[in-house]
Amino acid sequence: xxxxxxxxxxxxxxxxxxxxxxxxxxxxxxxxxxxxxxxxxxxxxxxxxxxxxxxxxxxxxxxxxxxxxxxxxxxxxxxxxxxxxxxxxxxxxxxxxxxxxxxxxxxxxxxxxxxxxxxxxxxxxxxxxxxxxxxxxxxxxxxxxxxxxxxxxxxxxxxxxxxxxxxxxxxxxxxxxxxxxxxxxxxxxxxxxxxxxxxxxxxxxxxxxxxxxxxxxxxxxxxxxxxxxxxxxxxxxxxxxxxxxxxxxxxxxxxxxxxxxxxxxxxxxxxxxxxxxxxxxxxxxxxxxxxxxxxxxxxxxxxxxxxxxxxxxxxxxxxxxxxxxxxxxxxxxxxxxxxxxxxxxxxxxxxxxxxxxxxxxxxxxxxxxxxxxxxxxxxxxxxxxxxxxxxxxxxxxxxxxxxxxxxxxxxxxxxxxxxxxxxxxxxxxxxxxxxxxxxxxxxxxxxxxxxxxxxxxxxxxxxxxxxxxxxxxxxxxxxxxxxxxxxxxx
Numbered sequence: 001x002x003x004x005x006x007x008x009x010x011x012x013x014x015x016x017x018x019x020x021x022x023x024x025x026x027x028x029x030x031x032x033x034x035x036x037x038x039x040x041x042x043x044x045x046x047x048x049x050x051x052x053x054x055x056x057x058x059x060x061x062x063x064x065x066x067x068x069x070x071x072x073x074x075x076x077x078x079x080x081x082x083x084x085x086x087x088x089x090x091x092x093x094x095x096x097x098x099x100x101x102x103x104x105x106x107x108x109x110x111x112x113x114x115x116x117x118x119x120x121x122x123x124x125x126x127x128x129x130x131x132x133x134x135x136x137x138x139x140x141x142x143x144x145x146x147x148x149x150x151x152x153x154x155x156x157x158x159x160x161x162x163x164x165x166x167x168x169x170x171x172x173x174x175x176x177x178x179x180x181x182x183x184x185x186x187x188x189x190x191x192x193x194x195x196x197x198x199x200x201x202x203x204x205x206x207x208x209x210x211x212x213x214x215x216x217x218x219x220x221x222x223x224x225x226x227x228x229x230x231x232x233x234x235x236x237x238x239x240x241x242x243x244x245x246x247x248x249x250x251x252x253x254x255x256x257x258x259x260x261x262x263x264x265x266x267x268x269x270x271x272x273x274x275x276x277x278x279x280x281x282x283x284x285x286x287x288x289x290x291x292x293x294x295x296x297x298x299x300x301x302x303x304x305x306x307x308x309x310x311x312x313x314x315x316x317x318x319x320x321x322x323x324x325x326x327x328x329x330x331x332x333x334x335x336x337x338x339x340x341x342x343x344x345x346x347x348x349x350x351x352x353x354x355x356x357x358x359x360x361x362x363x364x365x366x367x368x369x370x371x372x373x374x375x376x377x378x379x380x381x382x383x384x385x386x387x388x389x390x391x392x393x394x395x396x397x398x399x400x401x402x403x404x405x406x407x408x409x410x411x412x413x414x415x416x417x418x419x420x421x422x423x424x425x426x427x428x429x430x431x432x433x434x435x436x437x438x439x440x441x442x443x444x445x446x447x448x449x450x451x452x453x454x455x456x457x458x459x460x461x462x463x464x465x466x467x468x469x470x471x472x473x474x475x476x477x478x479x480x481x482x483x484x485x486x487x488x489x490x
Contacts, residue, residue: 226405378399421453
């Protein structure tokens with residue numbers, strides 16, 4: 001059975017990245033291609049992509065797409081991993097500075113509905129009988145709200161397109177816009193309703209996509225269960241419970257060609273589970289880079305994250321005095337909400353040599369942090385999957401995590417007072433509170449002080465396998481199921 005797959009997404013590493021979605025779109029299609037799937041990825045034609053592929057030939061001119069959607073040009077390229085790219089070239093919408101969603105000033109682009117409506121509209125077109133291409137996918141895989149609306153376009157404009165999978169990477173981002181956006185997107189008024197794209201008086205790209213998708217996937221099994229509860233469903237729990245028979249969680253993977261401490265070129269010293277003493281050179285390098293005192297008698301805790309309420313990092317700020325008293329060192333790398341950025345910066349200023357903060361995104365520093373830290377902190381209030389805890393496990397940097405989403409699916413707790421590690425590869429807490437986080441950090445601190453026990457936890461962490469292979473196999477099985485079983489379309 002031919003597995004021609006079209007992914008549609010708003011980011012793809014290394015060219016355009018604001019978070020884990022970009023890593024997924026880089027890793028999963030490449031893993032599928034290695035398994036002989038014929039995969040293409042549809043992406044907006046951001047400047048970075050057009051600069052990376054300046055000679056990308058034109059495949060088709062796209063016009064008369066409806067509403068206020070502008071004409072566009074479809075270009076072709078191929079990644080070094082052999083994944084085909086379909087670049088949606090539309091300078092009026094994409095030739096801008098900033099990240100995919102906002103300008104340099106941090107304000108969201110006011111025409112984001114059109115920018116990602118065009119992406120979704122073209123995805124539906126390419127998966128329909130009306131496609132201008134000779135190549136047509138057998139499955140259309142949509143990622144997050146930015147492309148999810150393609151399933152609704154398929155329903156209202158074509159009646160039927162290739163079977164669709166909508167993957168929810170983070171249910172908190174729903175792509176909501178005013179009612180007037182409906183006509184601008186070229187969708188009929190019939191789409192406005194509880195059984196269409198309407199969501200509490202707004203148009204929601206994600207809700208419309210999930211309403212008409214043949215299957216909904218999330219990025220971890222635990223998150224798939226959590227979002228069906230009223231507490232975690234972000235207003236969409238009823239819809240998700242209603243589609244529970246077409247909903248599953250498939251754990252993300254990581255690219256172990258990029259995230260491998262034995263071969264990572266961004267480290268001060270490479271190492272493996274059999275060479276763990278070499279890891280200490282990365283701690284020294286990290287301390288030097290961040291201006292920390294080169295102490296070997298303090299554990300070094302680290303954060304690489306968006307600095308947001310979702311990530312629970314305000315809880316860490318509450319622990320300023322407790323962390324310094326343990327004693328421990330702290331490194332934070334990230335960008336996000338301005339009050340959190342300011343609070344971490346102020347913390348570091350109050351504790352020079354013991355705490356250090358870098359506001360921004362730095363891939364080289366992120367790799368050094370994963371290798372140089374003793375333990376990695378992820379106190380998320382919710383975490384659909386999380387990739388950094390998997391990077392940390394691979395690098396022998398046992399994480400401290402809250403038991404939510406993919407964190408609960410990947411980290412096994414070492415309880416207080418444990419004499420042997422068993423299967424434990426990290427430290428888990430449950431309540432989203434500073435006190436619960438401190439209790440877990442204190443357990444990690446105590447375990448770090450017992451070298452033989454800590455080495456067992458590190459080796460357990462590095463023994464885990466989080467490559468994209470298992471995820472790709474699970475998605476291939478899902479695609480084949482959609483192609484061989486009758487679908488239940490709304």
